[in-house]
Amino acid sequence: MGGLVVPLEHVLLLAGLLFICGLTGLMIRRNVIFILMSLEVMLNAAALAFVAAGAYWGEPDGQIIFLLILAVAAAEVSVGLGLVLQIQRRFKTLDLDQASRMGG
Amino acid sequence: MLQNTVLIPLLPLLSAVILIATAGRLPKRLVATLGAGSVGLSAILVAQLSIAWLDNPVPYSLHLWTWMSVGDFQPGIAFYVDGLTVVMMSVITGVGFLIHLYSTEFMQDDDDYSRYFTYMNLFVGAMLILVLADNLLLLYLGWEGVGVCSYLLVGFWYKDPANGAAARKAFIVTRIGDTAMALGLFLLFTELRTLEIQQLAAAANLQWEPGGNLPILACALLLGGAVGKSAQLPLHTWLPDAMAGPTPVSALIHAATMVTAGVYLIARTHALFLMAPPVMLAVAIIGVATLLLAAFTALNQTDIKRILAYSTISQIGYMFLALGVGAFSAGIFHLMTHAFFKALLFLAAGAVIHCLHHEHNIFRMGGLRTRLPVVFWSFLIGSAALAALPFTSGWYSKDEILLATWTMPWAGPWLWAGGILGAILTALYSFRLVFIVFWGEAKTEPDRQPEWRMAGPLALLCLLSVVGGFIAQPLDQVFPAHQPEHATGAVAWITMGIAILGVIVAYLIYLSKQWSVEAGLNSPGMSRLREFWYSGWGMDRFYDSLFVSPYKTLARIMRNEPIDQLYNGIVQLSLWLHGWLSDQQSGQLRRYAASMVVGLILLVAVLAGAR
Numbered sequence: 001m002g003g004l005v006v007p008l009e010h011v012l013l014l015a016g017l018l019f020i021c022g023l024t025g026l027m028i029r030r031n032v033i034f035i036l037m038s039l040e041v042m043l044n045a046a047a048l049a050f051v052a053a054g055a056y057w058g059e060p061d062g063q064i065i066f067l068l069i070l071a072v073a074a075a076e077v078s079v080g081l082g083l084v085l086q087i088q089r090r091f092k093t094l095d096l097d098q099a100s101r102m103g104g
Numbered sequence: 105m106l107q108n109t110v111l112i113p114l115l116p117l118l119s120a121v122i123l124i125a126t127a128g129r130l131p132k133r134l135v136a137t138l139g140a141g142s143v144g145l146s147a148i149l150v151a152q153l154s155i156a157w158l159d160n161p162v163p164y165s166l167h168l169w170t171w172m173s174v175g176d177f178q179p180g181i182a183f184y185v186d187g188l189t190v191v192m193m194s195v196i197t198g199v200g201f202l203i204h205l206y207s208t209e210f211m212q213d214d215d216d217y218s219r220y221f222t223y224m225n226l227f228v229g230a231m232l233i234l235v236l237a238d239n240l241l242l243l244y245l246g247w248e249g250v251g252v253c254s255y256l257l258v259g260f261w262y263k264d265p266a267n268g269a270a271a272r273k274a275f276i277v278t279r280i281g282d283t284a285m286a287l288g289l290f291l292l293f294t295e296l297r298t299l300e301i302q303q304l305a306a307a308a309n310l311q312w313e314p315g316g317n318l319p320i321l322a323c324a325l326l327l328g329g330a331v332g333k334s335a336q337l338p339l340h341t342w343l344p345d346a347m348a349g350p351t352p353v354s355a356l357i358h359a360a361t362m363v364t365a366g367v368y369l370i371a372r373t374h375a376l377f378l379m380a381p382p383v384m385l386a387v388a389i390i391g392v393a394t395l396l397l398a399a400f401t402a403l404n405q406t407d408i409k410r411i412l413a414y415s416t417i418s419q420i421g422y423m424f425l426a427l428g429v430g431a432f433s434a435g436i437f438h439l440m441t442h443a444f445f446k447a448l449l450f451l452a453a454g455a456v457i458h459c460l461h462h463e464h465n466i467f468r469m470g471g472l473r474t475r476l477p478v479v480f481w482s483f484l485i486g487s488a489a490l491a492a493l494p495f496t497s498g499w500y501s502k503d504e505i506l507l508a509t510w511t512m513p514w515a516g517p518w519l520w521a522g523g524i525l526g527a528i529l530t531a532l533y534s535f536r537l538v539f540i541v542f543w544g545e546a547k548t549e550p551d552r553q554p555e556w557r558m559a560g561p562l563a564l565l566c567l568l569s570v571v572g573g574f575i576a577q578p579l580d581q582v583f584p585a586h587q588p589e590h591a592t593g594a595v596a597w598i599t600m601g602i603a604i605l606g607v608i609v610a611y612l613i614y615l616s617k618q619w620s621v622e623a624g625l626n627s628p629g630m631s632r633l634r635e636f637w638y639s640g641w642g643m644d645r646f647y648d649s650l651f652v653s654p655y656k657t658l659a660r661i662m663r664n665e666p667i668d669q670l671y672n673g674i675v676q677l678s679l680w681l682h683g684w685l686s687d688q689q690s691g692q693l694r695r696y697a698a699s700m701v702v703g704l705i706l707l708v709a710v711l712a713g714a715r
Contacts, residue, residue: 026697
């Protein structure tokens with residue numbers, strides 16, 4: 001089956017670990033740059049899972065979705081970096097907790 | 105002359121209206137003139153009316169106007185005057201005037217002089233309407249009117265909460281009877297289509313069978329009203345507490361007039377009661393039971409007014425006994441003589457209390473025979489009449505009742521025996537009172553003597569208490585001709601002389617102290633029995649635990665509105681949830697992310713579990 005040299009489980013485990021790393025970073029970091037990077041890690045973890053699954057089944061779909069994810073990630077980063085610039089300009093900080101203007 | 109009938113109740117009412125309108129701004133002298141004068145004028149009118157009417161003793165009606173008109177229900181404001189009305193009006197205005205006159209001095213130092221006479225005049229007006237009414241609805245108006253005045257006057261010194269409680273008790277307990285009476289009126293109207301007393305009698309004779317269910321039910325309901333108003337078993341508990349009012353009030357309302365309204369009601373509707381023999385028997389039994397219970401209780405009281413209150417209950421028991429055995433004239437006769445001597449006793453007791461700085465306890469009195477001679481002689485004559493010593497007014501009336509009781513078929517001798525035992529007890533407790541209060545050593549010194557406005561009524565009532573037995577009552581046409589025969593022979597002799605026995609026993613125990621009863625009375629069993637009698641046979645406690653306490657508990661629970669607590673709880677929960685939810689919208693991005701993660705995990709867990 002397919003052209004996968006390592007067992008699928010290993011790849012999926014790696015993807016899961018990466019995803020959790022990204023998620024943890026998302027939740028505990030305060031700096032916007034690092035949050036965007038964590039997001040990137042999570043996207044790539046998902047993409048890795050798609051590629052591995054595509055290779056496992058011998059289907060091209062996984063790679064197509066990977067391309068889509070790349071495009072989405074690129075768009076997201078461009079918007080995200082724009083927002084980062086705005087935040088920095090308005091609040092003179094990249095700490096998201098301090099940038100919050102809502103009560104509670 | 106007969107047209108002046110309208111003025112008789114109108115004068116006291118008018119005076120009450122003036123006193124209400126001026127709200128205590130009149131000087132005391134004017135208030136006294138208005139208050140006592142209006143009743144005095146009524147008394148003069150009644151006297152004129154009686155003399156004019158006795159020339160030609162034919163009952164007459166006076167239709168003033170129609171009160172309301174609903175279909176065939178058209179009660180009028182209409183008066184009906186016959187022998188019974190004349191007797192009742194004479195008692196109410198005559199004794200009422202004397203008590204008003206007495207009050208002008210008794211209440212001299214009270215700040216609420218005007219309010220007092222307002223209520224008293226209102227009372228006399230309502231009472232006169234009660235006895236003049238030609239239909240039961242107008243009678244009921246007077247009936248409730250006197251009830252309200254009784255409430256207002258019992259709670260006259262309203263600053264003491266105990267007086268307010270006594271007033272409420274008097275009002276509520278009589279209201280239980282009044283409710284029964286109202287139901288009786290409804291029943292009478294739905295069945296007989298009229299409430300006019302004379303028509304009722306005729307209609308009942310036509311439509312009802314004697315001894316049938318309807319007359320029994322209707323009379324039992326009317327009896328309920330009479331029992332409540334006249335403080336008979338089982339609704340008698342309010343009267344002793346009603347002594348919280350000023351003493352002349354007790355004399356007028358709770359001895360001479362209002363409490364005898366029940367007797368009047370039964371006598372007035374005797375045509376109905378004669379159609380319900382079981383109810384008549386119940387009236388007699390209630391009378392005997394009440395007179396014995398109250399007599400035993402009076403024997404153990406220490407408050408001078410409570411002794412008189414229980415003796416009132418007891419004497420009204422005699423009137424009920426008379427009505428129950430069909431001796432209506434004897435009942436009304438006793439009503440009249442009782443009004444004289446009991447008003448006398450209350451006024452004399454009031455004078456004692458007045459002169460002894462509001463002392464009520466008979467064991468802190470004593471030796472007043474020489475110190476308050478006028479009061480002493482009044483009290484002695486009153487007690488002699490109450491005990492029915494020979495040739496006093498009470499003797500004639502009580503004799504008539506007991507002799508008529510004996511000849512009642514079947515239950516007669518038993519009821520008679522109860523009445524005789526009651527008579528001994530009556531003599532015993534009334535002379536116990538006299539000997540303790542007026543003989544012996546003085547424990548409290550009087551600080552004043554009654555003046556003429558108190559002594560005058562006392563003297564006149566003394567006279568009436570002695571010669572009241574010779575007043576012929578024009579009752580022949582009112583009541584059925586065949587009233588019970590009088591017993592003769594040994595029974596008659598016992599009946600006549602029995603009271604003397606009670607006086608001798610009282611003399612031996614309380615005055616000469618030849619009989620030492622201390623040891624016997626203080627033995628454990630006896631003292632428990634005395635305690636039981638003292639508390640009025642535990643009736644108050646019984647009602648308290650059966651009705652009053654549960655009701656108060658319920659009220660206390662309801663005060664916190666338990667049903668509302670549920671809705672308040674829902675409100676509280678919503679408010680709390682609302683606060684919690686609005687706290688979640690904190691603007692902290694990282695918390696949102698964490699919430700999403702938790703939610704996702706939960707979702708996955710649920711989906712995994714569902715599979």
